[in-house]
Amino acid sequence: MFQARSFTKVQELVYEMKVKQVMTEDVITVRPETPMRQLREIFLRNRISGTPVVEGDFLVGIISLEDFIKWLYDREENSLIESKMTRDVECLFADEPLVHAVSKFEKMGYGRFPVTDRQTGKLVGVITKGDIIAGLLRKLEVEYIEEEIQRYRASHIFEDIVADRTRLVFEYDVLGQNFEQAGECSSRLKRTLKRLGLDPTTTRRVAIASYEAEMNLVVFTRGGRIVARVEPGRISMDVKDSGPGIADIEKALQPGYSTAPQWVRDLGFGAGMGLNNIQRCADEMEIISSPGKGTHLKISILTGDDGEAGKNSREAQSSSSDRQ
Amino acid sequence: MRLEEVREILDAEVLTGENLLSREVTIGCGADLMSDVLAYGKSGSVLLTGLTNNQVVRTAEMADIVAICFVRGKKPDEKTVNMADSQGLLLLKTALPMFESCGRLYKHGLPGVSECGE
Numbered sequence: 001m002f003q004a005r006s007f008t009k010v011q012e013l014v015y016e017m018k019v020k021q022v023m024t025e026d027v028i029t030v031r032p033e034t035p036m037r038q039l040r041e042i043f044l045r046n047r048i049s050g051t052p053v054v055e056g057d058f059l060v061g062i063i064s065l066e067d068f069i070k071w072l073y074d075r076e077e078n079s080l081i082e083s084k085m086t087r088d089v090e091c092l093f094a095d096e097p098l099v100h101a102v103s104k105f106e107k108m109g110y111g112r113f114p115v116t117d118r119q120t121g122k123l124v125g126v127i128t129k130g131d132i133i134a135g136l137l138r139k140l141e142v143e144y145i146e147e148e149i150q151r152y153r154a155s156h157i158f159e160d161i162v163a164d165r166t167r168l169v170f171e172y173d174v175l176g177q178n179f180e181q182a183g184e185c186s187s188r189l190k191r192t193l194k195r196l197g198l199d200p201t202t203t204r205r206v207a208i209a210s211y212e213a214e215m216n217l218v219v220f221t222r223g224g225r226i227v228a229r230v231e232p233g234r235i236s237m238d239v240k241d242s243g244p245g246i247a248d249i250e251k252a253l254q255p256g257y258s259t260a261p262q263w264v265r266d267l268g269f270g271a272g273m274g275l276n277n278i279q280r281c282a283d284e285m286e287i288i289s290s291p292g293k294g295t296h297l298k299i300s301i302l303t304g305d306d307g308e309a310g311k312n313s314r315e316a317q318s319s320s321s322d323r324q
Numbered sequence: 325m326r327l328e329e330v331r332e333i334l335d336a337e338v339l340t341g342e343n344l345l346s347r348e349v350t351i352g353c354g355a356d357l358m359s360d361v362l363a364y365g366k367s368g369s370v371l372l373t374g375l376t377n378n379q380v381v382r383t384a385e386m387a388d389i390v391a392i393c394f395v396r397g398k399k400p401d402e403k404t405v406n407m408a409d410s411q412g413l414l415l416l417k418t419a420l421p422m423f424e425s426c427g428r429l430y431k432h433g434l435p436g437v438s439e440c441g442e
Contacts, residue, residue, distance in 0.1 A: 179379070183382035186386060187382065190385070190386065204386070207385075211382065211386045215379075267379055268359075273362075277359055
């Protein structure tokens with residue numbers, strides 16, 4: 001439960017990464033005929049508590065601090081590693097996913113596993129729990145930096161583009177009378193703005209305004225188009241349709257005034273709040289409409305220099321007075 | 325309040341988004357009128373509603389709502405659940421009616437929209 005999201009990311013990496021990506025390649029090894037008494041010096045000098053035993057390139061056993069202590073206890077002064085080492089060694093292959101290593105550590109309780117090449121059988125490294133943690137942290141850091149760079153690039157697009165005037169235009173076609181798909185255009189617009197790295201409050205205002213406008217197209221017309229323009233300092237939207245038009249714009253702007261049919265009301269809309277909501281989100285709004293000639297709704301939302309919302313304080317004020 | 329607590333308090337069933345239960349929710353909002361949610365809902369809210377069509381999920385998406393709990397034992401159709409799933413939105417379902425659902429959360433200290441400056 002705790003920090004479910006980052007945990008999922010690590011889980012993902014554990015499946016994605018291979019043992020060879022985190023293992024230590026420069027392995028300190030000993031030979032079967034090395035005397036046990038030399039182990040103390042090898043362990044101390046390299047700060048390790050166990051090491052693979054190899055003949056040529058091939059693993060023949062593993063010897064640990066525990067074996068060393070046992071040897072001390074047995075007082076067999078002249079024994080060789082050969083006689084004290086563990087022979088049936090549990091290994092991992094270099095190309096195994098990291099998750100195998102994790103579960104093996106959990107199951108067997110050992111401090112390290114030798115890593116061998118699946119084809120040649122040769123020893124290629126050693127892996128400890130510390131290696132796994134360090135490897136995961138390295139990978140997370142790299143991915144984090146990449147993500148940051150991407151986010152930076154997206155949010156500074158206007159600084160990076162060299163032109164006297166820059167404007168990004170996104171067009172969406174809205175289907176009329178299709179409640180199933182209603183909102184999809186606004187959803188796509190919102191995702192696009194997020195991707196551009198616009199600040200969340202601005203993005204939310206644009207999305208809500210666009211969604212209400214889209215609902216109007218779906219409910220009252222046979223379809224229309226939403227054109228959103230993103231430029232430095234502002235986002236503007238033009239919502240056009242060739243539907244029935246609005247006879248009395250002033251009346252349409254009154255909260256609670258609605259001509260929506262019952263089926264729309266049953267779906268949680270059509271309560272005469274749409275245009276008011278758009279107005280609340282927008283810094284500028286204009287409606288050009290006449291009966292039979294369709295409607296053209298123009299909205300502007302101002303953004304600060306670095307994409308911060310321009311209407312934060314005003315929005316907070318108006319919403320507090322709305323609630324009185 | 326964490327969403328896991330919301331689930332417990334409302335004795336609710338998770339319809340999708342089990343992995344989001346560790347997230348925080350700061351405000352509660354109860355409404356059947358989506359335009360009201362769009363007007364007064366705050367980002368980071370949990371929405372309690374008796375409406376189960378796909379526009380509830382769309383509304384949540386636009387308004388940055390983190391979780392929806394359907395009250396009175398209402399259940400959305402599969403399409404709506406899938407839409408929520410693809411957006412990383414937690415869907416809950418409780419048998420409690422609207423008033424009691426809101427009341428329980430409020431009693432446990434979850435504030436409403438008028439008590440939270442954005």
